[in-house]
Amino acid sequence: MxxxxxxxxxxxxxxxxxxxxxxxxxxxxxxxxxxxxxxxxxxxxxxxxxxxxxxxxxxxxxxxxxxxxxxxxxxxxxxxxxxxxxxxxxxxxxxxxxxxxxxxxxxxxxxxxxxxxxxxxxxPDDRFFCSEGRFADWAKGRKELWMEWFYREMRRETGLLMQGDKPAGGQWNFDKDNRKPAQPDLFRTPAPTFRKDALVQEVLEMVEAEFPDNFGTLEGFNWPVSRAQALRALDHSITHNLRDFGPYQDAMLGDDPLLYHALLSAPLNIGLLSPHEVCAAAESAYHAGNVPIQSAEGFVRQILGWREYMRGIYFHEGPDYTARNALDHQRDLPCAYWSGETDMACLAATVAQTRDLAYAHHIQRLMVAGNFALLAGVDPAQVQDWFLAVYIDAFEWVEAPNTAGMSQFADGGVVASKPYMSSGAYIDKMSDYCAGCAYDVGAKSGQGACPLNSLYWHFIDRHRARFGGNPRMALVYRNWDKQDAQARQDKLDSAAAILAKLDAGERV
Ligand code: FAD
Ligand code: DLZ
Ligand code: SF4
Incomplete structure (x- = not known):
């Protein structure tokens, strides 16, 4: 039959x-x-x-x-x-x-x-390093499901970047070497381009005709659509991007939205590449002496660590995961996420490149788009709807734990031990957005002050009951408590004014 x-x-x-x-x-x-x-x-x-x-x-x-x-x-x-x-x-x-x-x-x-x-x-989908059953075994009996411990077990189990039972380079984690801001560089190798043959042209025309009102533009479409093209993307990324990926993976530049990022999440997520071959290629480049350990490790960590871990969490936590709202955030997603109309240069740049490329790299997603929504108290379901819609690589198994868990703390701390949040200072350090912004990143409150500065403290203040006793946030709460009463009130007033504007649908 x-x-x-x-x-x-x-x-x-x-x-x-x-x-x-x-x-x-x-x-x-x-x-x-x-x-x-x-x-x-x-x-x-x-x-x-x-x-x-x-x-x-x-x-x-x-x-x-x-x-x-x-x-x-x-x-x-x-x-x-x-x-x-x-x-x-x-x-x-x-x-x-x-x-x-x-x-x-x-x-x-x-x-x-x-x-x-x-x-x-x-x-069972066996295109991953870690099966759902293997993740469940790892998670069993653990109070905390931290990625770092999962990742080290995966390194040992796969032997990737291992020397015997020790991590290559003598450390599991090179994150502290990997937080450099980047400078504009006209000589950075551009991304590979993929020919739009008759098949692709026909699909582009069909999408424009059938989905004219969907978000985004098609002009910049440049994604690998076959295994052969995906292998070319992989080769390009290992040859030209991997060496500098590590140090600059958190950097953001207005005129260089891609930097040293691999652009491999889409071909990986639709099955054109396997995570095994991508990690093996990075490991070979390290053994050949072409890339330093902090880049090879940083890259393998994203795929063998974060990617596998996110999938594990999604299926381990069950179908209700996407509905969680641990911080009881209820605000509507600001329309700027769709229109890009905002005076905040960081958010405007992130939305614009998302519209044009269907791509933003991890820190733009986490510390710009995610951070503003978190600080502003946006309903995490609406934030997830946006992330699931706008990115080329968005499939729920990986989008939801990144958004609800890592970015919005909606899962109450399954993925993150504390919220990933920052004031404008972090964005100023890691990007060139603030120099061209209508807001002043140095001003803490008052009209014209960077909205993230006051919203940051508003978040800290309104969530004291949940985070006040978190040892990883003790320093922040001590800092807040040390500020004089008027300075604190000024920040809360500024934040309230911004939130009121958001609620009224006004431009921020
Ligand atoms: P690089 O930065 O070059 O990283 C290399 C590879 O590592 C990626 O191709 C990807 O496969 C993997 N990777 C890196 N970080 C993660 C991560 N946190 N989770 C899973 N894989 C990771 N990634 C998706 O694939 N789909 C999503 O829908 C998605 N949604 C996200 C939502 C939020 C709020 C955040 C903060 C992150 C999200 N990510 C998602 C993770 C990450 O931003 C993208 O994987 C990455 O930006 C893809 O670009 P790249 O291929 O150039 O990756
Ligand atoms: C994302 C997507 C889209 C847009 N369209 C189709 C489709 O027409 N047919 C199909 O088989 N799959 C499609 N997908 C991928 C599925 O939505 C995906 O398999 C599920 O989200 C599970 O990851
Ligand atoms: Fe973003 Fe604030 Fe910098 Fe403007 S000043 S770009 S809003 S961080």
Whole structure:
């Protein structure tokens, strides 16, 4: 009997578990572009274009490799509109008695597949270093699930950047060497460019026609849509970016939005690259003497550490994770997140590059977009909706723990031992945004003072009950308590004025 092998838009790996389990001679593969997946988030136009173009290219590759494929395009008249609907249609058409799929990276779709009247077998996604079961074993009995301990166990288990049982370079963590601000440099190697062939052009036109009101522009679309292009992106990043990635990974420059970042999260998350080969390439560059340990380690930490850990947390914490709101933040997301209309140069730059590239690097996401929302007390569900929509690499298994956990402390401290937050001083140190800002980063309160300065203390003050006893925040609370009463009141008044403007929908 024929079986239906379902390949989703972020499962574009030729050696994925469902294809491995399939029999080319009797099974049929199906892929489907559907409205339901295109609209569960208000996806950036470039994200839609990436997923559809990469799906079509992957479908072509499957056919060339001899698979029987049923591919549904978004605008096909028979399109059932949803993945369960398409699976039902294709099983009926083929007389298939079972469908096989890699378990999706989202609770929503897993539940939808379970609820299907057709038998859909969801296979474990083994494209990661750490399975869901392995993470559960690691988490079992631990009071605190800190990434650092998970990461060290993964290093030992994989042997990546290890010398025997010791970390290469003699340290597990080189973060303190990795916090340098960057200078503009006209000679920095630009990102590789990917040819927009007829397939990509057709998809870009379809996205513009079908989703004209979605956020973002398509002009700057430059993402790898095939395995061959993704391998070129990997090679470029290891050859040109990795050496300086470590020291400058937290730096931000208005005119250089990419700096030394790898731009590999999208091809990784849709399955065009495996984390194993990406980490192995970084390790080889270190052994070849081409990159220093702090860069190789910093990079491997992001993938073997943070990426695997975030996925572990998402599935370990369960489907309610995204609904948590430990700090009871209720404010609406400021419209500047969509319009970019703000006098805050850091936020304006981050939103503008997000609109044009569907990309911002980690510190822009965490310490600019995330930080302002956290300090302003924005509803974390709305913050998650935004992050899930606007970034090229946004899939819930990785977006939610980064946003709800790391950035908004909405999970009450599962991911972070204290909130990732800062006043303007950090942004001034790590970027060149403040020099061109309408606000004064040096002013602590009053009109014209950097909004982050007063909002920072407003956060500290309003959340004393939760964080006042946190040893990692003791210094901050001592600093607050030492300030004279008038200085404290001035900051609280300034923050209240900014929050009132946000509530009134006024420009900040
Ligand atoms: P680089 O900075 O060059 O890092 C190399 C690789 O490490 C990345 O390609 C990525 O695969 C991995 N990585 C780095 N940091 C993380 C992290 N915190 N979690 C998981 N993987 C990481 N990443 C996503 O892939 N999808 C998301 O939806 C996403 N949402 C985020 C939301 C917030 C609020 C924050 C603070 C971070 C988010 N990240 C997300 C993590 C990180 O910002 C991106 O992975 C990174 O910016 C991708 O760019 P890059 O490939 O140039 O990465
Ligand atoms: C993100 C996405 C989009 C926009 N469209 C499709 C689609 O039409 N068909 C499909 O199979 N997958 C799509 N995806 C990826 C899924 O949303 C993804 O598999 C789930 O979010 C689970 O990670
Ligand atoms: Fe951002 Fe404040 Fe600097 Fe302006 S002054 S760029 S608002 S940190």
């Amino acid at each position: 024929t079986r239906l092998i379902v390949v989703l838009g972020d499962q574009l790996s030729h050696d994925g578990a469902a294809l491995r389990a399939a029999d080319k001679a009797r099974d049929v593969v199906m892929m489907a572009e559907v409205r339901a997946e295109a609209s569960y988030a208000a996806h950036h136009k470039q994200k839609l274009a990436l997923v559809f173009a990469a799906m079509r290219r992957f479908g072509d590759e499957l056919t060339q490799a001899g698979w029987q494929l049923r591919y549904t395009k978004l605008t096909d008249p028979d399109n059932a509109g949803s993945l369960p609907g398409e699976i039902a249609r294709r099983t009926k058409e083929l007389g298939a008695d079972e469908a096989l799929v890699i378990a999706p990276g989202e609770w929503r779709l897993r539940a939808a597949f379970e609820a299907c009247p057709i038998q859909i077998r969801q296979l």
